[in-house]
Amino acid sequence: MSRSAKIRLFVDAPLGAGQCVGLTGPQAHYLFAVMRLAEGARVALFNGRDGEWQAEVTTVHRNRGEVRCTQASAALSLPPDLWLLFAPLKKTRTDFIVEKATELGVRRILPVGTDFTNAERLRRDRLQAHAVEAAEQCGATFVPEVADLTPLRRALEGWDPARRILWCDEGLAGFVPEGADAPPAAAQEGQAPAIPDGPALGAPDGPGPWAILIGPEGGFSPPERARIAALPFVHPVRLGPRILRADTAAVAALTWWQITHGDWSAP
Amino acid sequence: MSRSAKIRLFVDAPLGAGQCVGLTGPQAHYLFAVMRLAEGARVALFNGRDGEWQAEVTTVHRNRGEVRCTQASAALSLPPDLWLLFAPLKKTRTDFIVEKATELGVRRILPVGTDFTNAERLRRDRLQAHAVEAAEQCGATFVPEVADLTPLRRALEGWDPARRILWCDEGLAGFVPEGADAPPAAAQEGQAPAIPDGPALGAPDGPGPWAILIGPEGGFSPPERARIAALPFVHPVRLGPRILRADTAAVAALTWWQITHGDWSAP
Numbered sequence: 410m411s412r413s414a415k416i417r418l419f420v421d422a423p424l425g426a427g428q429c430v431g432l433t434g435p436q437a438h439y440l441f442a443v444m445r446l447a448e449g450a451r452v453a454l455f456n457g458r459d460g461e462w463q464a465e466v467t468t469v470h471r472n473r474g475e476v477r478c479t480q481a482s483a484a485l486s487l488p489p490d491l492w493l494l495f496a497p498l499k500k501t502r503t504d505f506i507v508e509k510a511t512e513l514g515v516r517r518i519l520p521v522g523t524d525f526t527n528a529e530r531l532r533r534d535r536l537q538a539h540a541v542e543a544a545e546q547c548g549a550t551f552v553p554e555v556a557d558l559t560p561l562r563r564a565l566e567g568w569d570p571a572r573r574i575l576w577c578d579e580g581l582a583g584f585v586p587e588g589a590d591a592p593p594a595a596a597q598e599g600q601a602p603a604i605p606d607g608p609a610l611g612a613p614d615g616p617g618p619w620a621i622l623i624g625p626e627g628g629f630s631p632p633e634r635a636r637i638a639a640l641p642f643v644h645p646v647r648l649g650p651r652i653l654r655a656d657t658a659a660v661a662a663l664t665w666w667q668i669t670h671g672d673w674s675a676p
Numbered sequence: 677m678s679r680s681a682k683i684r685l686f687v688d689a690p691l692g693a694g695q696c697v698g699l700t701g702p703q704a705h706y707l708f709a710v711m712r713l714a715e716g717a718r719v720a721l722f723n724g725r726d727g728e729w730q731a732e733v734t735t736v737h738r739n740r741g742e743v744r745c746t747q748a749s750a751a752l753s754l755p756p757d758l759w760l761l762f763a764p765l766k767k768t769r770t771d772f773i774v775e776k777a778t779e780l781g782v783r784r785i786l787p788v789g790t791d792f793t794n795a796e797r798l799r800r801d802r803l804q805a806h807a808v809e810a811a812e813q814c815g816a817t818f819v820p821e822v823a824d825l826t827p828l829r830r831a832l833e834g835w836d837p838a839r840r841i842l843w844c845d846e847g848l849a850g851f852v853p854e855g856a857d858a859p860p861a862a863a864q865e866g867q868a869p870a871i872p873d874g875p876a877l878g879a880p881d882g883p884g885p886w887a888i889l890i891g892p893e894g895g896f897s898p899p900e901r902a903r904i905a906a907l908p909f910v911h912p913v914r915l916g917p918r919i920l921r922a923d924t925a926a927v928a929a930l931t932w933w934q935i936t937h938g939d940w941s942a943p
Contacts, residue, residue: 488918505772512924514916547919649781649940651755652814657779657927664931673916 416444417453417461419541419552424459428478429467437473440466452476455544457552460485485550488514489671490618492572494521494564495659496625497528502656506623507536507555509656511543513663514671515553521561521622524630531558561633565640572618574643577662578629621666623659683711684720684728686808686819691726695745696734704740707733719743722811724819727752752817755781756938757885759839761788761831762926763892764795769923773890774803774822776923778810780930781938782820788828788889791897798825828900837909839885844913844929845896845904888933890926 418440422430432440440446448466454476455461461483464476493510497503497520510518518540520531537555544552568574622637629637637643648661667673685707689697699707707713713733721743722728728750731743760777764770764787777785785807787798804822811819835841889904896904904910915928934940 486917501768508921509924509927512918512920513928514918547921549918649934649938650753651779651781651816653779654775654814657776660776660924660927661780661931664928665935667916668932668935671916 416440416446417455417545417548419545420454420456422456424454424456424462424478426478426480428462429475430454430464430478431473431475433473437470441469441471441474451479453482454478455483455550457544457550458485461550483548483550487551488516488553489667491515491663491666491671492517492519492618492620493623493659493663494519494561494574494620495623496521496523496526496561496655497531497558498626498655502654503528503531503536504539506656506659507539508543509660510663511540511549511553512547513660513667515663516551517554517556519556519564519620520558521564522558523561523625524633525627526625528558533557562636565637568640568642569618570642572620572642574640575619575621575662575666576637576643576645577621577623577648577658578634578637578645619666619670621659621662623655623662626655683707683713684722684812684815686812687721687723689723691721691723691729691745693745693747695729696742697721697731697745698740698742700740704737708736708738708741718746720749721745722750722817724811724817725752728815728817750815750817754818755783755820756934758782758930758933758938759784759786759885759887760890760926760930761786761828761841761887762890763788763790763793763828763922764798764825765893765922769921770795770798770803771806773923773926774806775810776927777930778807778816778820779814780927780934782930783818784821784823786823786831786887787825788831789825790828790892791900792894793892795825800824829903832904832907835907835909836885839887839909841907841910842886842888842913842929842933843904843910844888844890844915844925845901886933886937888926888929890922890929893922 418436420430420432420436422428424430440452446452446466446469448469450466452464452466453461454464460481462478463480463482464478466474467477468475491514493506493515495506495518498506503520507518518536520536522528533555540552540555543549638645646662646665648658648665653661685703687697687699687703689695691697707719713719713736715733715736717733719731719733720728721731727748729745730747730749731745733741734744735742758781760773760782762773762785765773770787774785785803787803789795800822807819807822810816905912913929913932915925915932920928
């Protein structure tokens, strides 16, 4: 086999042997102005559906160009059927969560608004671009869809009960209010976790779709917690004995799920 | 018991019943100018050795003040005997690794210089301050020591063989060169990992001290990899089937170790 292309691009076009793809805008600028690719140069393309394809530059203009798929270099590799629900944090930490979720492998990312969520709006397109960039950098052939910010209550009302939810609650994981001037003291009396006893890391076995739910800065409100805890498809989990920030909890929970329920044990 | 203080400070002074602690500099400014604490106000203190103590403000001046320990509010809680060795990345991602390692629980953080490490110098004091801040925010009573940047070769020469090393190699975890303009293609032919077959997540059991070793941008050099692989106390690990950035790999490896070897299964 020939050497693979070093540049990897996500495109929203069908890919297949002989398929031509026109490139414009920032991608064309990057390839032809920044990287100065000429005709005959090679790039790798993926679209989230057709795997990865090697492609050859066939036409170059200043602001646009065309590439033609020559051969498949990787099949589509779907991550396990896992969704991530998280309450948006500050910009940097929200971006971080989207990047890490894409790398660690999820199918869908759902920002949810909770009683204590500060972000009232979210640039969905910006977060989706972040997921695309993470996939480009990490050699992924799939890009998770980033959904619009949805109120948690509404997301849970229409929830398919077959998709179990791994609930990382501040009562368990001890979330730190992000950017808090006055962080909570270690001993938080009067904040008894409403969690059944049992092995901290135990979780129901069995295949099927899952979602991870990470709380906002400041945790869930008491009515929210009661509502979540009452749902039969929700499984609370404790992420170790130490208090974690919400973004740390997201990465730790994704890792934990991939190890126990996902594809990390595959050879 | 009375309500705990909301403000939590790391101090480098002995703590115990009746012990007085003088506060100056940024801490005094924060408490007395920003938060406007008056005499009688309460704060929580920890020093990484004596647990957490509730303290009462006894004297207030503009730029300094004194607090007196009243009662212990948490015993010293040491994380498991785990070190993190990592090759420094860009500033934000290096800061991120120190913050996350502190939250997830390590005893010591050792930045190591490798053949492909870009950072030639590192502000150790700045990173140590990051670890302190993470501990303050997360209710920890212990702060990991951040060591000076040390060449990996030297760190391994004097290594205590009783401390096993969980080696997260780019040949396994597939590190993404951080900030790379041209990310590597998914199919990296000619980069066969020098890793024995076996369960991806298997690791030697048994108690004892451990360290996690995370590679730099661009991975380890071939001579480096050969040298590391030959060490009898080194155990390579594969962090799932997808390619992870170095900072993601650090958090995932810390999580994985805490679950399999650390204290995350404690009730």
